[in-house]
Every structure is written in structure tokens, then in C-alpha cells.
Amino acid sequence: MTFKNKKVAIVGTGLVGSSTAFSLITQGVCDDILMLDINEEKAKGEVMDLNHCIEYLNKNTRVKTGNYEECADVDIVVITAGAPPIKGQSRLDTLELSAKIVKSIVDPIMKSGFKGQFIVVSNPVDAIAHYVKELSGLPKSKVIGTGTSLDSARLKNFIGSLLNVDPRSVQAYSMGEHGDSQMVPWSHVYIGGKSFSKVIEDNKDRFGDVDLDKLVLETARAGWEVFNRKGTTYYGIATAIVAIIKAILYNENKIIPVSAYLEGEYGQFGIYAGVPAVLNSNGIKEIVEIDMSEEEINKFNKSCTVIKECIAKLEK
Numbered sequence: 001m002t003f004k005n006k007k008v009a010i011v012g013t014g015l016v017g018s019s020t021a022f023s024l025i026t027q028g029v030c031d032d033i034l035m036l037d038i039n040e041e042k043a044k045g046e047v048m049d050l051n052h053c054i055e056y057l058n059k060n061t062r063v064k065t066g067n068y069e070e071c072a073d074v075d076i077v078v079i080t081a082g083a084p085p086i087k088g089q090s091r092l093d094t095l096e097l098s099a100k101i102v103k104s105i106v107d108p109i110m111k112s113g114f115k116g117q118f119i120v121v122s123n124p125v126d127a128i129a130h131y132v133k134e135l136s137g138l139p140k141s142k143v144i145g146t147g148t149s150l151d152s153a154r155l156k157n158f159i160g161s162l163l164n165v166d167p168r169s170v171q172a173y174s175m176g177e178h179g180d181s182q183m184v185p186w187s188h189v190y191i192g193g194k195s196f197s198k199v200i201e202d203n204k205d206r207f208g209d210v211d212l213d214k215l216v217l218e219t220a221r222a223g224w225e226v227f228n229r230k231g232t233t234y235y236g237i238a239t240a241i242v243a244i245i246k247a248i249l250y251n252e253n254k255i256i257p258v259s260a261y262l263e264g265e266y267g268q269f270g271i272y273a274g275v276p277a278v279l280n281s282n283g284i285k286e287i288v289e290i291d292m293s294e295e296e297i298n299k300f301n302k303s304c305t306v307i308k309e310c311i312a313k314l315e316k
């Protein structure tokens, strides 16, 4: 009997890439990790540091540096190479540089004969996922952007704190752009099976003054709150990336809000946007289309317009 090793390559071994590798080895998710970076010494240093963890972990994950030719038999390539925004810049401002970086990565990976799946993290993630799909020629199911996976986790965290319940007992999605225009379909927020609006209505004395618009704004701005204090963010996104990797490598059929290519879903065509999707060994198995109110769908469409404008800039 032969066993196939589960292999993940991480391109970009900066804060997000190295945190992802650390989270992968501490959770024992895969057998091999290939770490690649234009700064080869940085990649080597991260590999050494990660290897020094193995003695005290449950699994001997093989972590090494490599080159793009070695991506041929990798299951998943995570792209975290990029230029994080500097103070005063938005994620959208990093488009041009991120696109250039991503092109220099995807072309050689595809030349290697890579047949796996891309998880795109580099910002602006929805437009960059779109670009990776174009560059790679891979089917839409195999190019996944992290999209609003992190924003949804942040939203659940805010709601959990507000109601004093475990965020994991909150069912909620942030959707649309991973950016300022993202929206929350409040009609689909549930707390242990009870609709959020009913929880508020039944507990007016405690939660009567909840401001939904403020919660959406706080969710969209949460990354900047972290950024303003520590200069960047990485643990949250690394954990979201690992959840997506696990869903794929273990054929979980888990529903995670990710940036997925829409072809008619939610009335949108030919763009990547944050929507709940069923993830398994095929990547995006299907998109979950929730019934949004007219107001919600208008907000979602508005957010998609921001993504479209970004993609249009890319295509110029």
C-alpha cells in the first residue's frame, strides 16, 4: 500500500506565511511544507526555526526551502507574497505591486506541472485571486481567495463578546470585498439556532441599543485596529488559511466564507467575492447561496462593484 503525503507550499515567508507554517506544524495538518521566498535567506531562517519546534510537537512535519519546480506534486500552494499596506495606504493601493509579484510566482509554478490548488492571501485578495485564476488557467474550483474568512471570524468575535457567548456558537458571515465595502447579511445571523434579531428583540434591556452598522464598520476596520497597534496582522489570517487547507486536505465539505469565482451566484458574473462555500478535496465544491433581503443584496452588489473596479485596473 502506498500513502500519498500531504504537501503544502507557502510562497512568501513573511509574517503571514511563517505564521501559517507555524500553525500547520503545531496542528499537524500536513506531512511536508515547502517554504519559498524571493528572500532566500529569510525562507531558510524560517525553515530552521520551524524545524527546531519538531521535538516538542505531535508530528514530524518536514519543512524545507525549495524552488518552484518542486511545486509539481504539491497539493496546495498558499500565496502570501506581497506588499502589505504601509501607513496611509489601503489594501487596494497594493494592487499593482501584488499583481507583479504574483505573476512572477504563478507562471513558474504552472510550468512545474502543478495540478493542485491555490489559496490566495495577498491583498487586495479578491482581485488578486481573479488574476491568479487568469494566469494559471486552472478551473475556478482550484483558485480560492481567503476573502472574508477572517472578517467573518472577527464579526463572530464581536457578536460573541456583545452577547457573552462563544463566537463559535454564532453563525454569521461577512460577505463581498475583503475591505471597507464588505457587508453582513444580518437576516442570516443566528445564535445557537435563534435569529440574532429575535435575540435582540427578546433582550431589549440588555442589547436594545445594538448598532448593526457600527458592528459592520468595526468588522471591516478590525484589521486596521490591529495594524495601528502592531503594524500588521497575521495570526488571524494564518488560522483562517489553515482551516481552508484542512477542509481541502481532509475532504471536509466544510462551509467557510472565501473569495470564490461567481458565475451567476448572487447575480454576479466573472468576479471573485467573499461568499460561503463548501470546501473539499476538489477545492470549492459549491457556493452556498443564502436568500438575502433586497437591502442586503444591494449592499452585496455595491461591494462587488468595488472589486470589479479593482479588477478593471488590473486589466488595464
Ligand code: NAD
Pocket (backbone or CB within 6 Å): 011, 012, 013, 014, 015, 016, 017, 036, 037, 038, 039, 042, 080, 081, 082, 083, 084, 085, 094, 098, 101, 102, 104, 105, 121, 122, 123, 125, 146, 147, 150, 178, 232, 233, 234, 237
Ligand atoms: P511580509 O512583508 O511580512 O511578507 C511578505 C513576503 O513576501 C516577504 O518575505 C517578501 O520577501 C516576500 N516576497 C515579496 N516578493 C516576492 C516574490 N516576488 N516572490 C516570493 N516572495 C516574495 O508581509 P505579510 O504581513 O506576510 O503580508 C503578506 C500579504 O498578505 C500582503 O499582501 C498582505 O496585505 C496580505 N494579507 C492578507 C490578509 C487577508 O485577510 N487576505 C491578511 C493579512 C495580510
